[in-house]
Amino acid sequence: MSRKILLGAENIQQLSWGANNGCEAASLLEGLHYQHHALNMSYGQFLLDMPISSNANPYEGFGGSPFKNQPGDFEAIFVRPLMRWGSRYGRLQNLSxxxxxxLYDAVGRGNPVVTFVTVHFEEPQWEDYPFGRVPVNNHAVLLDGIADGQVHVSDPIDGTYWLSSDKxxxxxxxxxxxxxxFQ
Incomplete structure (x- = not known):
């Protein structure tokens, strides 16, 4: 990366909406709004439209509730169901x-990227569930900037910030x- 690009996507603070577990929807809506899609949707409305998995499997829909922790549930939604849902609002591409x-090339072309990381970019804490092994500190942020040795994210918990590309x-x-x- 030899250039600095900052798209400046909005930041949706999921906790201010009472959504302890709504990071994927917040990150996706940030990207959709940046690309001028779903502009009439608030984060609260968007969450209410999110597909919920009947068996709490994030590979099928949102596992549990974005508003509360439920024992035994893995409150998240992974790429395929997030793509199916989000494609109703805008153009998406699976970069998994x-x-x-x-990812950096996409941002360089003006396309923010929802990325699955961990809360506070801490080391993953892996646990086994019926659908597979996943990090319980799962998190999603919107990658919306690149620079030499750094990336910029819009984080639904911690706000907007630059961090080292290595981390x-x-x-x-x-x-x-x-x-x-995409636009």
Whole structure:
């Protein structure tokens, strides 16, 4: 990265809406709004439209409730159901499995990227569930800036900030889950 790009996507603070577990929807809506999609949708309305998995499997829909922790549930929604839902509002591309450079290229072309990381970019804390092994400190942020040795994110818990690309990549590469949001 030899250039500095900051898209300046909005920041939706999920906790101010009472959504302890709504990071994927917040990050996606930030990207959709940036691309001028779903502008009439508030975060609260967006959450109420989110598909919920009947068996709390984030590979099928949102597992549990974005508003409260439920024992045994994994309150998250992963890439495929998030793509199916989000595609109703705007153009998305699954970048899961991509090297970080692909994510940076998307941002360089003006397309923010929902990335699955961990809360506060801490090391993943893995646990087993009926649907597989996942980090219980799962989190999603919107990647909306790049610079030499740094990336910028709009984080639904911690706000907007720059962090080292090394730290971002280490946590992103633990799962390689991402969605680009297009105009």
């Amino acid at each position: 499995g991509a090297n970080p450079s692909w 971002f990549e280490r946590i992103y590469l633990a799962r390689r889950m991402a969605i680009a949001v």
